[in-house]
Amino acid sequence: MTSLSARWATDDERARWDELVTANPAGGDFLQSSTVAEAKVPHGMEPKHVVFERSGETVSAALFHERRIPGLGKLWLGNRAPGVQRVDELEDHLDALRLFLRRHGRGVFLVTFEPPVVSDDETEAALLASASLTAPDLHRREGIQGN
Incomplete structure (x- = not known):
């Protein structure tokens, strides 16, 4: 199988962002929507649209909010x-995101992610057996996410 890669979303993809998010393997999530992206801008968070x-072929689309500290x-x-x-899927996405940020994430010191796994x-057991998800640059924190 070919490895997954990450890249910035194109203008066209950002224009139809909600459609891309809805097509994600886990389905759409409001917290990944263009509405949430726009709502966070006045609070100092810049939306970063990444396509995997x-x-x-597009596998998924992910919205990250960038805040300068x-x-x-x-x-x-x-x-x-x-x-x-x-x-x-999480392993593949994390590996692709690591490579992407090494090239394009100048100044990014921390990334949090909360996949709906x-x-x-x-x-x-699968998480503990994963080399990608137990790497030294990853800290796992248990938590509860509610929408």
Whole structure:
């Protein structure tokens, strides 16, 4: 299988952002919508639209909110991103995002992400067995997300 890659969304993709988010493997989520992206701008958060693709085909779209933190750099918040449900999908997306940020994420010091992956014994075992998701640059925090 070809590896997943990440890139900035085009103008056309940003114009139809909600359509792309709805097509995510986990389905759409309001927190990934263009409405939420626009609503956070007055609060100092710049929307960053990232598209994940494999062999030229879009796999998913993720919205991150960038906030500048004086003295530290840029914080990216990915509420309900990436829009995947399985651990293998999360691994692929995280690996692609790491590579993308190494090239295009100058000044980004922290990225949070909250994928809609259901927590159960099988998922927990897969998370613990994942090299991508147990890497030294990743800190996992348990939590509850409510919409």
